[in-house]
Amino acid sequence: MAHDAVTAAQARKADYLFIDTAGRLHTKHNLMQELQKLHRVIGKQLAGAPHEVLLVLDGSTGMNALNQAREFHKAVPLTGLIVTKLDGTSKGGMVVAIQKELGLPIKFIGLGEQPDDLQPFDAKQFAAALFEE
Numbered sequence: 576m577a578h579d580a581v582t583a584a585q586a587r588k589a590d591y592l593f594i595d596t597a598g599r600l601h602t603k604h605n606l607m608q609e610l611q612k613l614h615r616v617i618g619k620q621l622a623g624a625p626h627e628v629l630l631v632l633d634g635s636t637g638m639n640a641l642n643q644a645r646e647f648h649k650a651v652p653l654t655g656l657i658v659t660k661l662d663g664t665s666k667g668g669m670v671v672a673i674q675k676e677l678g679l680p681i682k683f684i685g686l687g688e689q690p691d692d693l694q695p696f697d698a699k700q701f702a703a704a705l706f707e708e
């Protein structure tokens with residue numbers, strides 16, 4: 576499917592192609608291999624692709640998110656993270672640990688279920704929110 580999508584995007588001279596995979600746990604070895612294959616196939620078809628590999632983490636899982644990020648980053652080189660569900664009780668302090676260990680930029684954060692709730696990550700604003708009452 577990804578192969579066909581790249582072909583179609585090239586034929587239409589599209590500026591962007593988003594490939595959204597089904598969610599998976601890093602412990603599912605076959606699904607992690609599938610992810611690596613996907614990455615390899617796209618790269619063979621188009622030099623430099625995929626240009627971005629974003630991992631979407633559920634912020635409510637706390638420090639488990641760090642472990643997930645670490646394992647996914649080993650399987651396919653990530654270029655950034657999206658941390659969702661920061662509108663709940665989780666304040667997202669794990670993003671500090673992730674940044675410290677893996678040095679991956681957080682591109683967007685999720686603050687609700689509406690399209691507008693997916694917002695660009697602003698480190699200053701995020702840090703301020705982390706410490707406010």
Ligand SMILES: Nc1nc2c(ncn2[C@@H]2O[C@H](COP(=O)(O)OP(=O)(O)OP(=O)(O)O)[C@@H](O)[C@H]2O)c(=O)[nH]1
Nearest residue numbers: 596597598599631659660661662684685686687688
């Ligand atoms: N409150 C809240 N809900 C969210 C947020 N992001 C996603 N959700 C909800 O979480 C649920 C799952 O979101 P999906 O976008 O389907 O998650 P997914 O990772 O694509 O799931 P799979 O493709 O099945 O692996 C939906 O009901 C979303 O509305 C968020 O930032 N805050």
Ligand SMILES: [Mg+2]
Nearest residue numbers: 595596597598
């Ligand atoms: Mg999905």
